[in-house]
Amino acid sequence: MQGSIVERAKEASILHKGLGFVEAFDFAIEGLGQLKSELNNLCKEGTEGFSFHAPVPRPEYFPFPGVTSFLLNEDPANRQLSFRLLEDTLRQAREWGADYIVCHLTYKPTDTRDEERAMKLAEQACNRFAEMSRLYCIPINVEFAAYSDAFNRPSQFVEVVGPHPELGICIDMGHAFLGAKQWNRNYLEDIESLATYTRSMHLWNARNYDHYKKHGHLPLHPSQKPHEGWVDVEKVLEIVLSANKEVKIIFEYPAKEVTREVQEGFDWVRGIVDSFKGSKV
Numbered sequence: 001m002q003g004s005i006v007e008r009a010k011e012a013s014i015l016h017k018g019l020g021f022v023e024a025f026d027f028a029i030e031g032l033g034q035l036k037s038e039l040n041n042l043c044k045e046g047t048e049g050f051s052f053h054a055p056v057p058r059p060e061y062f063p064f065p066g067v068t069s070f071l072l073n074e075d076p077a078n079r080q081l082s083f084r085l086l087e088d089t090l091r092q093a094r095e096w097g098a099d100y101i102v103c104h105l106t107y108k109p110t111d112t113r114d115e116e117r118a119m120k121l122a123e124q125a126c127n128r129f130a131e132m133s134r135l136y137c138i139p140i141n142v143e144f145a146a147y148s149d150a151f152n153r154p155s156q157f158v159e160v161v162g163p164h165p166e167l168g169i170c171i172d173m174g175h176a177f178l179g180a181k182q183w184n185r186n187y188l189e190d191i192e193s194l195a196t197y198t199r200s201m202h203l204w205n206a207r208n209y210d211h212y213k214k215h216g217h218l219p220l221h222p223s224q225k226p227h228e229g230w231v232d233v234e235k236v237l238e239i240v241l242s243a244n245k246e247v248k249i250i251f252e253y254p255a256k257e258v259t260r261e262v263q264e265g266f267d268w269v270r271g272i273v274d275s276f277k278g279s280k281v
Contacts, residue, residue: 220233
């Protein structure tokens with residue numbers, strides 16, 4: 001991968017809204033001024049905090065899409081490229097005062113397919129994540145995705161993330177759902193296995209992988225019923241909030257212009273969360 005000529009992928013430059021929180025992802029360097037302005041405006045409107053989803057920003061030396069991770073790649077030079085990118089994000093996060101960052105550990109197209117090697121590389125990566133977190137005084141949440149051939153089980157993520165207090169897990173609800181389908185697992189059981197270590201969540205919906213490939217990250221809405229193939233949002237939130245009522249929740253779909261339907265989804269999730277926080281469970 002290193003040394004080859006790669007056509008530069010366009011930065012996503014997205015600011016995702018959440019419950020009292022926002023998360024910036026894959027911003028172009030020249031877009032940082034706009035990001036600062038947007039964050040300032042959101043803070044004035046009552047947003048309590050923000051996080052960076054690596055990379056922020058995406059530098060010229062990394063032309064790949066922002067979701068690309070080489071941390072479980074066999075080539076040491078490729079792994080070093082991803083560590084360099086992560087350190088750049090941590091540096092920015094400290095300068096901006098971000099509450100935490102999210103990063104990917106896995107990326108199916110370039111991950112090793114040897115399980116023993118994958119576990120060793122993941123352990124090494126998380127050891128280094130913890131060191132970098134301490135150095136920059138920024139917590140790191142490792143996003144759970146279950147697509148890679150050799151590293152897709154919740155137990156594997158818990159084994160490498162769990163020993164480090166500097167690290168947590170970010171459950172991406174849509175990817176947890178689709179990944180479990182790929183491996184014929186129950187996604188709710190996967191999420192339950194991760195709940196104790198979960199510090200943040202990415203919420204979006206889909207019915208199956210083909211549906212996701214066609215429509216992308218669909219906004220949540222109370223009309224999305226589990227018996228029709230959608231993720232059981234209420235059950236997912238119940239599982240995670242039972243373990244951590246303070247989990248940070250991000251709606252991982254663009255919502256610059258909030259339609260009535262998108263707002264209904266926001267309100268639905270807020271109602272679930274507020275109801276649960278008010279309970280004694």
